[in-house]
Amino acid sequence: MSVYDERPWLALYGDQPADYAVEFDDALAMYRAGVAADPDGVALRYFDGTVTRRELDELTDGLAAGLLADGFAPGDRLAVYLQNVPQFVIAMVAAWKAGGVMVSINPMSRTRELSYLLADSGATVLVCLEHLYDEVARDVVPGTGVRLVLTTSGLDFQTRDDERLFAGVTRQRHEGTTDLLEFIGQHRGQTPPPVELAPDDVAFLTYTSGTTGVPKGAMNTHRNVVFTAQVYRDWVRAGRDGSVFGVAPLFHITGLIGHVAVSMLVPAPLVLAYRFEPQVVLDAFLEHRPTFTIGAITAFSALLNAPGFTKDHFASFTSIYSGGAAISPAAERAFLEATGKQVHNAYGLTETTSPMTVTPFGSPSPVDPTSGALSVGVPAPNTVVRIQDDEGQDLPLGEVGEIVAEGPQVVAGYWGKPEETAANLPGGALRSGDVGFMDPQGWVFIVDRKKDMINASGYKVWPREVEDVLAEHPAVRESAVVGVPDEKRGETVKAYVSLRPGASVTPEELIAHCRERMAAYKYPRSVELIDELPKTVTGKILRRELRGA
Known part of the structure; x- marks a missing residue:
């Protein structure tokens, strides 16, 4: 047996379980349980607007019923081209209720990128912001399989339009598109027929770039989503003390799991503020007093350097995690000094449906005395992380090699790309392309990237x-x-x-x-x-x- 199979990190789990079962067969069942547990509680906060879980259920029922009436079939893909707005969550849940797959698209994608993503995913429905349709999608959609375009606005679901984000923004209606909320309104009150989703069915496609540079759609399954939502709730303490704030973009795997999925599971309110703008985010912290967030350390640094920042902005937080970009020990110390809060480190990829390693809540990550690197945590529950050489052989603890992960969060493969799946996920274990090592206690340190990303x-x-x-x-x-x-x-x-x-x-x-x-x-x-x-x-x-x- 390899030393990695013995899992030397188990002693660091504290009072958290080393192994536990996935509680729901699919993400839709997880969502429904949250609605049943607190139907009149707030599901989404967006500036001065709120959406309760009961209202969210009605909106998603209406959208799902409308999609099915329009010809959407189980297994079809619905692409979401939005900022951090309530419509993102509505579209995702409705896609599941219709038996489909949500495709998350970066709202910064331009014509060439959007064309590829829509064509590769085979999306038949596009939900996008009105201005993105006008600027980008109108020239793309005619050449794809998209047959229904539902447009919406960041002005919806709020009454106080923030001039810092929406100055000069007006509603736009474009030929060949249908307003999302009007479409839902036509079918509100209808209930879509029951849908059967299996743990290994794809919940959403999240696109990543691989060794060839061609974007690949990681097939994040319902089992992946439920398991990693549980990791956030149980090991990261996300949402357990109050609301979750969406610092990370929702199209990104961090936002999808660390914000949306965990807020459904707990359940806890999810606070959204359209997109990351430091002053807007700080004001939202004071207004909504969230207790958990996860984002890139670069975003947190921008908040600390924003005009008017004080320690009080972070006073309500009980758990703060960072992922997506490496944290230096100096940045960790600076954050603690400025906010009085410990930022915890985590590490994962799109292909691990967010975290594969996490720093246990309540304790700082150790610093490697040789390289000065801050640890990215220990393997999440039910997860085995190995350090391997180029031949795929396990290396001794302390030696540098490629980080390889296997566990319930690792994706089934890449959409329509069996060769890339075989190369990057041999036997179901993800070869991350990142180079690092593990110390005798199980702490993982990233040294460099194997690829040129x-x-x-x-x-x-x-x-x-x-x-x-x-x-x-x-x-x-x-x-x-x-x-x-x-x-x-x-x-x-x-x-x-x-x-x-x-x-x-x-x-x-x-x-x-x-x-x-x-x-x-x-x-x-x-x-x-x-x-x-x-x-x-x-x-x-x-x-x-x-x-x-």
Whole structure:
């Protein structure tokens, strides 16, 4: 037996169970139990608006009934292209009630990205913000299998329109679309027929980039969702003392589980504020007094540096976790000094449906004395994390290798990509692509990324995608994109570019070229023009040399 099978971290679980059963067969049953437990309690808070669990159930029933009447069938995909608004949760639950799969799409995605995601997922319904339809989706939808577009607005479900987020925003009606709330209203009062969902059915597709740089739809199953929601409730203390605040974007796996799913399970109110804007978030903290949140350390740093920040903004919190971007010991100390609260570390991927390792609630993560790295926690309950070499063999504790995880949170595979599934999830164990080690007590430390992925403010950027966009510019001969340290984003995108003979272009023009074609977190923040990119004798570009430039 391998030392990892012996699970040396079990002694660190404290009063939390080392093994426990998944309580519900599917996420819809989990949601229904929450409604039954507290039907008149608040499910969602959005600025000055509230939605009770009973109201949420009526809204999702109406939407599900309408979808089925329109031809939506079990197994169909409904794509959600929204910010952190109540409509996101409504659409997700309605998709489950109709027997379907929700596809989460980053609202920063532009035409090229949205086209790929809709085509790859085979979505037949798109729920999107009105302005995103006008700016992006109207040019995309005709070339996809989407046959119903339901549009909505961030102005819905509130009466006090915040000028910092909604200045100049008006309602828009576009030809070929249907207003979401009007569509629900036409079917409100109807109850969709019972649906049978199995633990291994897909609850939602969340897209990630892999070794080839092509986005892959991770198939997060209902079992994955329920299990990780339980981990948040039982081990992270999410929602047990009050409301959950949605700092992370809901389209991201952290928001889907650490905000939406756990709020359904507990049940606890979920507080949403459209998108992350530091001053708006701080004001919402004072207004709603949430008790739990999880987000990237870069987001928390932005809150600490926002004008008017005081320790009182975080006074109501009893549990705060960070994931999506590495925390340095200095950042952890700074947060504690500024807020009086301990930020706990967690680590997971889209393919692990959020956490695979978590710092036990109430205790800080240790710091590795050699590297100075802060631990990302110990394996979650029912989870075995291994450190392996390139041949897939377990390495001794303390040695550096690839982090591999297996457990109830690991996805079934990638949508429509059996070869990628076999390569990245051999035997059902996820090869993370991250390099790290485990100490004798079971604490996991991340040393570096095996792949060339850039992690900017918790968002993952694949260099090849940026390079492909740069290659579309007529002046560009070759390019190489790398991640470089950034105080605010943790890591940011930099491009090294060589030009075609006789061509002329400025770095600013190349940045603008990318900004017009990519999500905001992807385009390079700096471009350096060089005569030749460093290469191996076989012509492979040496990104590692550029990182050290």
